[in-house]
Amino acid sequence: MIYPWIIWLLGASFFFYKYLVQVSPSVMTSDLMLAFNLNGAGLGNLSAFYFYAYLIMQIPVGILLDKFSPRYLTAFAILICGLSTYVFSETDSLIMACISRAFIGFGAAFAAVSCFKAASLWFPPKRFALISGMCMTAAMLGAVGGQAPLAFLVDAYSWRGALKIVAGIGVLLSFLYILIVRDKKGESTTTADAAAPLNFSRILTNKQAWLLSIYSGLAFAPVSVFGGLWGVPFLENSYHISAQQAALAVSWIFIGFAVGAPLLGWLSDFIEKRKPIMMFGTLLATLSLVTVIYSVTLDVKTISILLFLFGFGASGFFISFAMIRETFPLILTATVLGFMNTFDSICEAISEPFVGMFLDWGWSGTVSNGIHQFSTSNYKWALTLLPIYLMVAFIVLLFIKETNCKSIDSN
DSSP states (O other), X not given: OOHHHHHHHHHHHHXXXXXXXXXXXXXXXXXXXXXXXXXXXXXXXXXXXXXHHHHHHHHHHHHHHHHSOHXXXXXXXXXXXXXXXXXXXXXXXXXXXXXXXXXXXXXXXHHHHHHHHHHHHHSOGGGHHHHHHHHHHHHHHHHHHTTHHHHHHHHHXXXXXHHXXXXXXXXXXXXXXXXXXXXXXXXXXXXXXXXXXXXXXXXXXXXXXXXXXXXXXXXXXXXXXXXIIIHHHHHHHHXXXXXXXXXXXXXXXXXXXXXXXXXXXXXXXXHTOSHHXXXXXXXXXXXXXXXXXXXXXXXXXXXXXXHHHHHHHHGGGGXXXXXXXXXXXXXXXXXXHHHHHHHHHHXXXXXXHHHHHHHHHTOOOOEETTEEOOOHHHHHHHHTHHHHHHXXXXXXXXXXXXXXXXXXXXX
């Protein structure tokens, strides 16, 4: 059947767009610091307003998508993303920039859960890891688009002009979604409504749900923090390369993730095991990131290879979404995925400002063209947080129960 793949394509396009707007500040850090008179912590907080709204909305989004029309909710969410991006591109007020950034996060909160919900409804359970991994490939391609290609647009049209183009893409996608997508018939919302309190209690009291969510948040945050904000300025400073070279190198994180997500998902389905692939990926991501952060003599090619491996390994975290889907029945898919995504959002929301705060603590007072200048040692100290996350994630993974690729719906 072709139509399920059309549904997937549009859902994946929203996922693509979500990551495009999420990582966009990483290629305009200096512009934003100058435009809004920000230090490191201030820039981290501005970027993180996206995650504050994203965090608050995760569980409500899951419940809403399990109860009401995913078609109308998702189209509305995409439109909010696009319009809010336009407002962000126009404002000179820091307060309005924070508010519009938060509304972008509000709309983006629907992207992952709606895409995974569609995957669970339109494709068989045994293909969930592969199909959702393909969704992550689209998402990471969006993150790639938010690096070197967006940096090119920023150079050509300014950061404000580039974001206006991005805003237009969002508005167009929202209209395509409402015109083409149809809700799948046969899903009973009445049952879901009646059982909602009991169902959510079932999630909250499930140890596996908590462990998988904590693992997911810790394992993915380094990708979001390094790739979405601090990686580009770190590489510029530590390896003395241009902003475009740094953006291109960081793009390899998301390319690696885009390759790894479906490949590792397929491999996990093939061997009918989840944890070994996740362990391998977490270790590979840790070793690759540590090498990039603490080495001093790497060339651009080597940095790009290591960041590709970092992204490839980190993509293994995504199998945790298949595991939590296998732990709960289909009717709870969006709610439990929203619960899990909440932990991803918490880690992302606190980590970007934390890194900025650590940078400010070590700041020597140097300012160039109105922008705070941080030393290489500042960056290395601040970014130490990310390998620590990955090491703790690996420890948490040891306590997670293997599902052997078997869904509760098939038991």
